[in-house]
Amino acid sequence: MKQPNEIIIDALELSNWDREFVHLLQKGGVTCVHACCGLWENARETLHNIGQWHRFFQENDDLIMQVFQGSDILKAKQEGKIGVILGTQNTSALEDELSFVSVFNQLGLKVMQLTYNNQNLIGSSCYEERDSGLSRYGKLVVQEMNRVGMVVDLSHVGEQTSLDAIAVSERPVAITHANPNWIYxxxxxxxxxxxxxxxxxxxxxxxxxxxxxxxxxxxxxEEFCSMIIRTVDFMGIDQVGLGTDLTLNMSTDFLHWMRMGRWTHDVDYGAGSKENPSWPEWPSWFRTPKDFPNIAKGLMEQGMTGEDVSKVMGGNWLRFFTEGFKDKKEAEKCAYPM
Structure with a gap:
């Protein structure tokens, strides 16, 4: 049986990238990945991370290329490379400077999650006891992200802040990696x-x-594919994709830093001990990127058509990113005047 996986896009991975990891992506037929390059970092630290990524692109330009616009995803596919979309899982990089949205966008930071696991200047995370909604500054940030063509991500964002952001945004937003809470x-x-x-x-x-x-x-x-099908029934076939949140080859020290940030010490993430968190063991059918074809096969075995499987595996994200990322030259015209 042919698996309709010509375009596979993973909307979030937090893995340790090296050439071996890229080869695993190739074995899985992956076309493009949204890679996290920031969690709690401020502007200076985020610039450092982007600089490291730029070096990685240069040293591995035979395997990967940075994505600035939707057409770059198809270009990567045509050249046999993996397209990489840089993004952050927080807006801490913006600090309190609205103009940094344009600056980071021009550096190729094309996706930004409004909050990670703590309250910030933008709004509330999903772990706050009280979600006060999108702040005044947060509304301006969403509007500016819309203007320059940076995707608003609501994956870790609190309920009211998410609803506010969707209401304020004049462009479609994303939840790159989460599931329906009535299923899980x-x-x-x-x-x-x-x-x-x-x-x-x-x-x-x-x-x-x-x-x-x-x-x-x-x-x-079977359970995972059933969730996909039930979500498609709720959302529609054109609005569901994959965002695995794969965390391959990451250290326990990084996990502590990721969980705790700069000050969090008592949040229960529903994942074992708060004092000694550990990376979870992944299901046998998805442990590395080479396992993506298992998902396509599982969907087809549950009766999903090849066309619909192609949309879920990557077609919907390809359309969304193509429409959501403005042309690089157009984005540059949006920059603030000196």
Whole structure:
């Protein structure tokens, strides 16, 4: 049986990138990945991370290329390379400078999550006891992201802040890596209200294979594909993709830093001990990027058509990113005058 996986796009991975990892992506037929290059970092630290990525692109230009616009994804496919979209899972890089949106956009930071796991200047995370909604500064940030062609990501964002951001945004937004909370109840997964608003906004949801957002390592491929089909029934076939949140070859020290940030010490992420967090064990059907074809095969075995499988595996994200990222030259014209 032919697997309709010509375009595979993963809307979020937080893995340790090296040439071996890129080869695993190639074995899985992956076309493009949104790679996280910032969590808690300020502007200076984020610039450092982007600089490291630029060096990685230069040293591995036979395998990968940076994506600035949707057409770059197809160009990468044609050249046999992996397209990489840089993004952050927080807006801490902006600090309190609205103009930094344009600056980071021109450096190729094309996706920015409004909040990570803590309250920030923009709004609330999904772990806050009280979500006060999108701040005045947050509204300006969303509007500026719309203007320059940077995608608004709501994956870790709180309920009210998410609803506010969708209402303010004049362009479709994304939830790059989360699941419906009526299927897998966690604070990180999304309510029917948020996903209905996302649907009405024209946004795309990336369904997530991270074990803590499912039933752990024992989640079967059949269960995961069933979730995809149920979500398609709710959202529509054109608004569902994948965002695995794969965390391959990451250290435990990084996990502590990722969980705790600069000050968090008592948040229960529903993932074991708060004092000694550990990376989860992944289900047998998805442990490295070379396992992406398993998902396509599983969807087809549950009766999804080849055309629809192609949309979920990457076609929907290709359309969304092509429409969401302005042409690089057009984005440069949007820069603030000196």
């Amino acid at each position: 109840p966690t604070k990180r997964n999304k309510s029917p209200e948020v996903l209905r608003a996302l649907k009405d906004n024209g946004g795309v949801l990336g369904l997530c294979a991270y074990p803590h957002l499912l039933n752990g390592k024992d989640t079967t491929l």
